[in-house]
Amino acid sequence: MDISERLAADETSRTVDTEQNDADVVALRDAILDKLTYHVGKRRAVATERDWLIATAVAIRDLIVDRWVSSTEATYQQGAKRVYYLSLEFLIGRLLFDNLNNMNMIETMRAALAGLDVDLDKLRALEPDAALGNGGLGRLAACFMESMATLDIPAHGYGIRYEHGLFRQVVKNGWQHEYPEDWLAMGNPWEFHRPEVSYNIGFGGSIEAVPISEAAVRHVWHPAETVEAVGYDTPVVGWRGRRVNTLRLWSARSADPLRLDAFNHGDHAGALAEQVRAESITKVLYPSDATAAGQELRLRQEYFFVSASLQDLVRRHIRAFGHISSLPDKTAIQLNDTHPAIAVAELMRILLDVHQIPWEEAWRMTQATFSYTNHTLLPEALEVWPVPLMERLLPRHMQIIYLINALHLGKVRLEYPSDDRLLSSVSMIDEQQGRRVRMSHLAFLGSHRVNGVSALHTGLMRETVFRDLHNLFPERIVNVTNGIAFRRWLFEANPRLTRLLTDTVGPKVLEDENALTALRPLASDRAFQKRFAACRYVNKLALADLIRRELEIRVDPNALFDVHIKRIHEYKRQLLNILEAIALYNAIRARPMDDWAPRVKIFAGKAAASYYQAKLVIKLIHDVAKVVNNDPTVRNILKIVFLPNYSVSLAEMVIPASDVSEQISTAGMEASGTGNMKFALNGALTVGTLDGANVEIAERVGMENIHIFGLTADKVAARRQRGLDAGDLIAASPALSEVLDSVQAGVFSPDEPDRYRGLVDSLRYHDYFLVCADFDHYFATQRHIADIWRRPEEWWQSAILNTANVGWFSSDRSIRDYATDVWDVPAYQASA
Numbered sequence: 001m002d003i004s005e006r007l008a009a010d011e012t013s014r015t016v017d018t019e020q021n022d023a024d025v026v027a028l029r030d031a032i033l034d035k036l037t038y039h040v041g042k043r044r045a046v047a048t049e050r051d052w053l054i055a056t057a058v059a060i061r062d063l064i065v066d067r068w069v070s071s072t073e074a075t076y077q078q079g080a081k082r083v084y085y086l087s088l089e090f091l092i093g094r095l096l097f098d099n100l101n102n103m104n105m106i107e108t109m110r111a112a113l114a115g116l117d118v119d120l121d122k123l124r125a126l127e128p129d130a131a132l133g134n135g136g137l138g139r140l141a142a143c144f145m146e147s148m149a150t151l152d153i154p155a156h157g158y159g160i161r162y163e164h165g166l167f168r169q170v171v172k173n174g175w176q177h178e179y180p181e182d183w184l185a186m187g188n189p190w191e192f193h194r195p196e197v198s199y200n201i202g203f204g205g206s207i208e209a210v211p212i213s214e215a216a217v218r219h220v221w222h223p224a225e226t227v228e229a230v231g232y233d234t235p236v237v238g239w240r241g242r243r244v245n246t247l248r249l250w251s252a253r254s255a256d257p258l259r260l261d262a263f264n265h266g267d268h269a270g271a272l273a274e275q276v277r278a279e280s281i282t283k284v285l286y287p288s289d290a291t292a293a294g295q296e297l298r299l300r301q302e303y304f305f306v307s308a309s310l311q312d313l314v315r316r317h318i319r320a321f322g323h324i325s326s327l328p329d330k331t332a333i334q335l336n337d338t339h340p341a342i343a344v345a346e347l348m349r350i351l352l353d354v355h356q357i358p359w360e361e362a363w364r365m366t367q368a369t370f371s372y373t374n375h376t377l378l379p380e381a382l383e384v385w386p387v388p389l390m391e392r393l394l395p396r397h398m399q400i401i402y403l404i405n406a407l408h409l410g411k412v413r414l415e416y417p418s419d420d421r422l423l424s425s426v427s428m429i430d431e432q433q434g435r436r437v438r439m440s441h442l443a444f445l446g447s448h449r450v451n452g453v454s455a456l457h458t459g460l461m462r463e464t465v466f467r468d469l470h471n472l473f474p475e476r477i478v479n480v481t482n483g484i485a486f487r488r489w490l491f492e493a494n495p496r497l498t499r500l501l502t503d504t505v506g507p508k509v510l511e512d513e514n515a516l517t518a519l520r521p522l523a524s525d526r527a528f529q530k531r532f533a534a535c536r537y538v539n540k541l542a543l544a545d546l547i548r549r550e551l552e553i554r555v556d557p558n559a560l561f562d563v564h565i566k567r568i569h570e571y572k573r574q575l576l577n578i579l580e581a582i583a584l585y586n587a588i589r590a591r592p593m594d595d596w597a598p599r600v601k602i603f604a605g606k607a608a609a610s611y612y613q614a615k616l617v618i619k620l621i622h623d624v625a626k627v628v629n630n631d632p633t634v635r636n637i638l639k640i641v642f643l644p645n646y647s648v649s650l651a652e653m654v655i656p657a658s659d660v661s662e663q664i665s666t667a668g669m670e671a672s673g674t675g676n677m678k679f680a681l682n683g684a685l686t687v688g689t690l691d692g693a694n695v696e697i698a699e700r701v702g703m704e705n706i707h708i709f710g711l712t713a714d715k716v717a718a719r720r721q722r723g724l725d726a727g728d729l730i731a732a733s734p735a736l737s738e739v740l741d742s743v744q745a746g747v748f749s750p751d752e753p754d755r756y757r758g759l760v761d762s763l764r765y766h767d768y769f770l771v772c773a774d775f776d777h778y779f780a781t782q783r784h785i786a787d788i789w790r791r792p793e794e795w796w797q798s799a800i801l802n803t804a805n806v807g808w809f810s811s812d813r814s815i816r817d818y819a820t821d822v823w824d825v826p827a828y829q830a831s832a
């Protein structure tokens with residue numbers, strides 16, 4: 001049997017640790033050499049590691065393509081309903097191990113490369129991360145793509161092929177600097193350029209109303225400017241190659257790349273102006289995490305990828321089913337946040353203007369096709385576009401939005417005749433500060449389902465931002481709690497723990513996330529605890545080595561690794577953590593001979609380039625680290641490290657080596673979090689607030705196995721009502737007073753004593769994120785954690801119970817929920 005036959009014969013029986021077969025190894029080795037010669041164009045004697053990586057990736061890609069073609073054909077033949085996931089961000093990371101693992105080929109590949117004197121792990125480290133996203137939202141999209149393929153759901157992801165993904169973070173003297181990231185520099189071996197898949201995207205111009213009968217007109221949009229969207233396809237491999245779906249990313253190309261007349265007259269830059277303008281649309285990922293971009297380029301990006309995607313899926317639908325009218329029966333489109341919300345107006349435009357569907361029918365079809373996921377209630381992150389900008393850039397869409405709104409408000413007025421407050425609250429046009437289009441309302445009204453991403457967040461959606469819309473449409477909002485792909489976040493990131501799990505629970509643990517519960521009875525088994533702890537220890541050795549190489553800091557792998565990695569944002573409260581570190585530092589200096597549990601505080605995360613407060617927190621972490629790490633009285637009791645350039649690959653390295661997971665957002669502000677799930681799955685104990693999915697993690701692992709502190713979301717709201725001055729709280733807490741006084745006095749910034757004056761003042765007088773209110777409780781919780789750390793049997797029992805009880809947070813479960821409650825499509829179920 002050759003390799004692809006062998007893979008085809010294999011279904012679910014093998015484990016991660018499958019014995020490789022000699023014939024497979026030889027065939028794969030030959031395939032790689034073949035790719036090196038004919039794809040890369042190099043001889044073995046002169047091949048670099050980069051050449052081997054490309055040859056290796058392309059050799060696997062060939063095997064993936066066989067599955068891809070059969071998945072696509074089967075979907076056509078069955079006339080199956082398709083899911084389209086529209087997302088401005090896909091935070092993918094590396095694909096080599098994801099693809100090898102899902103194709104069940106890691107060990108075969110390792111052996112094949114070893115026969116060529118090439119080290120698979122070195123190639124793994126060489127691949128750049130595809131960082132086409134900022135954080136959790138984009139990472140969720142990547143996990144969902146993998147789960148949809150795993151669950152055999154015919155799905156396409158649509159997004160933008162940014163030439164430069166999320167910026168590279170370099171820390172100089174404690175300050176973050178942003179450098180462009182260049183993931184495509186050495187070529188992308190996973191993608192297929194599809195120059196024949198291209199669409200014209202219009203901007204600006206005018207609308208002509210052409211009479212087509214006594215009573216009706218047809219609207220024809222004459223754009224002033226046209227940009228071409230070209231597709232690039234990346235296959236998305238499901239577990240064991242069950243199904244291979246497509247991620248189609250759009251790149252912008254000028255319709256007229258070069259003005260030859262201008263060029264020949266010597267105006268070389270001017271000749272290329274149009275090309276530069278067009279291609280700027282897909283040049284960079286918008287580097288903001290939680291603020292709306294008030295910039296035209298962002299709106300152009302949104303419309304560009306939405307229009308290309310809708311044109312593409314409508315064309316595919318008509319080719320498969322003959323007519324547009326069955327679109328809602330055969331298509332579910334998920335809007336990942338409001339970034340693609342303009343799709344509601346774009347589909348209406350296509351139905352009305354291109355296919356001449358009457359308005360009522362077009363609106364029914366649109367609502368039946370779309371659903372929308374809300375990711376945040378932060379006011380600054382809710383997208384609103386100034387009406388004049390929309391009218392200039394998307395004049396036809398603005399007409400359609402006005403009409404949708406007028407019909408909607410007309411119905412509301414019938415039911416609630418003179419409720420002006422209600423009308424202005426549910427209107428798609430916000431009249432507060434100049435007229436602006438509320439994209440959340442457009443997405444809500446154009447969808448049949450709207451979901452939040454954790455139980456708490458969905459509840460808050462119903463009570464706050466969408467309160468009035470929820471009262472009008474009480475069935476529309478549902479909850480789908482986020483999840484993570486266990487293949488990446490456990491099997492690939494933590495092969496040691498995975499091997500322990502397959503050894504003890506059996507290979508079914510790889511197929512069925514619920515099988516993890518079989519660990520529960522082993523949680524108190526001393527022998528099992530030791531094996532579990534040994535996995536962690538080896539992972540910590542590797543992380544300690546990384547810290548030494550990156551930062552020239554030596555950390556003790558026997559110390560408690562206390563980890564806070566995520567975007568730097570005030571609501572995520574890295575500040576609370578570093579203030580607690582200072583309080584601990586003060587306590588250690590006060591009683592240096594006490595029996596302290598050695599701890600390493602590990603931070604990583606990027607701040608949005610324009611987010612000064614977040615950058616200042618990074619600087620403070622570095623300033624405090626410098627003092628603490630060099631203080632001889634502290635010895636190795638406390639170390640503080642900040643790992644630069646947080647990414648998916650760094651997370652894969654850090655999380656399996658973590659003892660404590662910091663999930664300490666101000667309650668009510670983190671919609672779900674997914675970092676929290678990755679840590680708990682790998683057996684870290686969470687120190688967290690009752691926020692986002694922490695609430696549901698607590699329900700599943702039990703309150704005795706998670707360390708909850710701080711104000712609840714209700715209490716946060718109540719406290720904010722009373723005012724944000726924290727003077728009374730600070731006065732009541734000697735530890736906090738001492739910490740704030742020292743930071744304010746410049747103890748950690750002797751080169752610039754006033755550096756943190758403003759930061760401390762805002763904590764004292766305007767503590768919006770309730771850092772002071774939660775400080776004492778957080779400090780006490782950390783001391784409690786240290787006590788448990790000294791009792792290993794208790795610690796490891798708790799750690800094992802975390803892993804055992806969080807199977808529910810698999811993105812497979814999330815996707816099954818979407819399949820049933822939102823999309824109405826079947827999903828694969830392993831037969832019991």
Ligand SMILES: *Cc1c(COP(=O)(O)O)cnc(C)c1O
Pocket residue numbers: 134135136137139565566567646647648649651672673674675676678
């Ligand atoms: C999981 C993940 C996130 C999201 O983390 P949260 O803790 O949920 O904010 C962000 N960035 C990367 C690289 C991730 O892997």
